[in-house]
Amino acid sequence: MMKYVRAFHSMDLRRNFLKSLDCLDELLLLEDESGNFLEAAEIAKLRGDILLEADLLGKAVHFKEASLLILWHVLANSLWVSGSRGWPLKQFKHKEELLAKAKLLAKKESDIFYEVVCTEVNILSNEQTKLPELKQYFNASRQHKSVRGEILSVRKILDAHLHSDTSKYEWESELVVDLIKHAEDRISQNQLSVETLIYFWNLWKDNIVKIFEYLETQDVSKYVSYGEFCLNYFGIRRRFKNLNMVYLLLNSDADWVRDIDDRFIQSRKLVFADARQFVSAARSHWGAELLDVGTKVLKTFEALYNFSTMNSLSLFCQSMCLIHIFEVTKFLMESKFLGNKYHDTRTTLQNFLKLSTGYLEKVFPLDWRKSLTENMISLRGTELSRKLLEEVIRGNLKGGELTYGQIGRVVTVWLGSGKPTNELYKEIVKTFDGNSSWNWKAFVKNLNGNVELEFSHRSNSGEAPKVVSLVYNFHKALEDTYNANWRTYDYISPSCFLYLVDRLLILVSYFQGFFYTTKSSFVEWLFYPQSYDNPSASSVNEMQSSPGRTFDYVAHIVLQLLDNMQDTVEWIGKSNVDFNYCYPLLVLRLVVIVCLLCVNSGKYFDVLLGLLRRDDITSELPREFLVVLQRRRKPNYANINANILAEAFKNIGDPLVIVSLGKDCSKYLCPDAIFVDMGGATQCREDIIRMLFPRNITAPQSQNVELDQNVALDMSDKKLEKNTSTIVELWKRFQLRRPRLETFLNKPSEGNHTNDVGEASDTSITSKTQYNMGADNIKAEDTSDSGEGNQGLRILATLV
Template sequence: MSHFRQSIFLLNIYEIAKFLSESKELDSKSSQWRLRNFLTLSTKYFEIAFPLDPRQSLMENIISLRRTELSRDLLQEFIHQDINTRGPLSYGQIGRVMIIWLASGKLSEDLYKKIVGRVPTEYHSWKSFMEILSCIRATKMEEYQSGNACGGKISKSHLAKDIVRSEAMEVTLVEKFYEALQDTYKVNWIKLSDYISPSCFLYLVERFLILVSQCKGFFFTTKSSFVEWLISEQSEVLHTSKVAINQQSLEEFYHSVLMMVQQFLSNKGNTALWITRSGINFEAYYKVLVMRLVVVLCLLCVNTGKYYDVLSFVLRNNDVRNQLPKYFYGILFPCLKRRYFQISEIGEAFQIAGDPLLCVNLRENTTRKLPNVIHVQLGTTCNIEDIFDLLFPARNESQAPNSTVSEVMTNPDATSSSDCSDQPKILTVPCSEVSPPSEQNLQQVNWDLFQEVSDFLKLIGSENNGTTSTVAQKMKEEINMHIKFLTAAITLPELKKPDAGEDMAEEVQRMLQELQQLHSFLDTSNLEVAKAEQLLKSLLSRKPKIEALLSQCIVPTTLKDSCEEQGNTVCVEDEEIESPSIAAYSESSNKATEKKQPKGKAKAKSKKSRKGKGKK
């Protein structure tokens, strides 16, 4: 079942259970107990809203759900249940609370007081951060509401005072955020029973980077991080302002993130222990974590114009390289040879990895553009819907009568509109998802594809460069089409007919699993060709049975999107933006910096920076 469908079901379960639990007609203990179980079940929504791999959060239908009041209410219900324990809050609880808080915009007053009252004394930095965050969010909401009440007309003197007060509060917020992250990183987490998870911690680090980087008037970030920031903005108009951080503090903030990333990448033993003690499968998550850490390091480089020597050192590390997707590493590999990186190349790597690089400008329109980067212009009265339209162009297209799952929920207010009835508002999957109206003869599997993949795997086994990345991506897309194809076919009634054979559904299921494995093989930097060949032989051996079965079947074409792809790759090539300060971060700047360094210096500096604590 897709994440979108799971989200729909969990939101409906929550809405109905909440409605019934507040009804006076069901007051028996057994009924209340069952309703509490349903409410607990609905909180599984947290895992879908904040996946371990942030690229999975870039599905437009999931984002539309996230922006509803029902989604915010369910996430706050998660907090209520998560902190429904005795004693002070743990680092793990604080981490989960903070990512929901930052993503939701504002918590209810009762929940805020309950959280702050449970923060232990030794975690005072988190308590201070929570207090200033609550104050800023409340102030912004008041300003937005008062601006609407006045028809958008506010006196210049009043506006100037608000700006000064807002900037001072923003600086304090960044400082408190920095202190809280440092205290969490430096604590002796081995002795703690519920420490913050890697996924939660990196989510907070990414949000911290956005806050810090705003001081320059523009900043680079990933599409997934920027969308999270957009979702947290509850007003229709984005009020942007630079955070006035002095240079010394700015350097300290960036360096702290650099040190954490280096430590997590260099100390695999501690990182593995951190993952497993967080209840996460190490084998399934370690590649995702390494990729995310390298992305953070790249963001540090493009936002500061330095640390490229550290990035080079990290990418030359065999363990790190082996965890990265082949196409991602292939694009950056030529940079290692010539000893400098271009922002356009980092942008291309991000883009093909499914989480494009964004340059967000807080100033007026400028003229320079950067290739392979999505340029987002934020002004004093920038409309949030315009930004979503830029990031997700499909929002502007009219939908066909029979929309697929990926085409629904484009209206973020669909579940939060006012209703005179007291009945719960049920989210629905369109009829085309339940009973597709149109069908056509199923096309045969392209069996020649597997020989092409075999030849390609042998090629990349001997040539480790960026020239194969485009071919790999095209093959992954074709494999993904087959995965969608069989995912739709496996639900067909023909597979359940007696004359089809009892093992036919299982045969299709096995092939589907092998295709998924093959798809993942093309994401691996250090591929074992022998294992891949064995998998390809197994796929080809299924040809007689699969062809005989599928030739008799028809499959709904509207199910082609039932297997969701990760993220939306968008490159706005013609968007114009640039100021003199952005030009300072162009390709020539880091080229000049890197070429001046003697050989071996990058490695020595990186080794020195790795010294220190082995903590998270």
């Protein structure tokens, strides 16, 4: 027949004749023989022969299109070669030859395009690739806007995380602010970390979400590149048939095709699916893939968490794992793209969510000092931390009438993480309806800004009734909880109860215009939104009669817990904690509370003296803490003042903090205490945290000098160099702190400066106690402050 066709007078006549007979093979041969390679390539496309189409495009000098078609074919066959269920990429016959051919064609196009193709060839290759190389491929793909290269390289990097032993991971000691730079640096050094795992999971997950968006909207303008990748991934080419879009399946035996019903559209040897069939199958596959990879990521984080606990890594390292378990789990549980796939693994995801709520014990550990680190405080300030703690609250609002344990955890999280959302607040109030939680319900309403009717008439000022109501209901709620039967199921734990007692003590002391507390308690107080407000005159007057009753109650609780040893032991036992670990911490915290009672109220020194005389108490206290207190104890009198407490608290790693709330504190000095003036210019929590956790400054010539915390500067963002601009910058920063440093800077560098702790107005307190806090009571027992101050001057001298 072809001899007859070739006798036609024109090519158009030959084409029309062969098309009328649907003789595409013969027409393709004819076009090829005639040098009409583009026309021949179009026929090959209609036949679904992608490699032949690429050959013909190459002959037509369309090197770019030919090279891309070969890469398209290699990806689809690497995923769906016979017996494969998709990822990872597989080897198949002639794969390497095809990749080499793609590179050869690309080289004929341009140097830039050749670079793009080489990157994708490296990604598609089955050769083992190290992390730094994968990172280079990822960066190059992004630079060239290659969605295929980006998604595949990210998935390979993610797989490297999932298949690596947990011992290979590096651990960060600080919250990573610039996650992109961190990931770049770590991967470039062939290192993995918790942060790189979450970074590349999020990158991969976000790309898959965009594929879902394409499948939902078919919006070619917004998601065209992700749509093209999706079609390439499944080995599909779009085609119009009778004015309708259909999808040509180049490999109808691929595993994913099983999700398509049997109503295929067939034409000759070609198999088509309509849009609805394709979208349904694609959504099913990507949903399963998203859930499968997400579950593997969760299991990796779980393994990392177990590694961190078994090897006693810091609370921060443990917490980061739990934070990310929560992040991944919530995404999977709330994703609109998983459909029925989520229900199949609901129990698994619920278990991971429950695991993540163990974050509560990291934020509020039995040894409260363990979480007193800058990295933990920074972590608690993140949005993820807030959401996880809200999840803890929601988890404790389930199960009918609340137990005292649930109430304690809810209130603790509220006070330790800030005001919840209005939606969550309504859930809390609705659930706090039982007999055991009535006073707690009144208290949380106060926390949210509501005032009960019985208090509203006490003052024309809106603040005073709020204050009285808040303190009263907090006091009553704790009293009811303490007097309840502690043998009931899930009674409040000792550590949770004492946390709340400590917060009540701060709240009452707050209305004196200044108060004493520990560094750990002060940091907790900073998370309460109203902690930055100075008390008004009306609220101070309203509270004049209340502190005494509350102080008496706190002292009563302490003595009850320490005197009724048997009950206390059983209470600890019911809390499912290690008694030998918990009891000494409980005793220490109770004694610390009594010490704070003494300096905040000017009373209860007899209570402290009695405790220091009891061997059953002193034997549980840290020696370095006890020695300081007993050194100043007299036979019938506890000669304790803020200076002594500051030294004792410093020795247990929880320094004394003296907080001024607008009151004049210009008379006294306390070298070992941290002074915070909340009455001046408004300070944000971050500024105060930086002051509480000063950074080390590395001096030249390998001198490692840590500045005193009262004068430390935030130099974390700059490195000191031997040049004039650095000296000027350092001097400007000192000048900004001049109110606290003027006296210090004008002192000579030699001599004894036992009392040089800064300008009096910033480093002093006004005390209503029976003790004189002045220089007469300050002994030259610790001159470390002076030494550190001289070191600060030596830094300047060295730089100059």
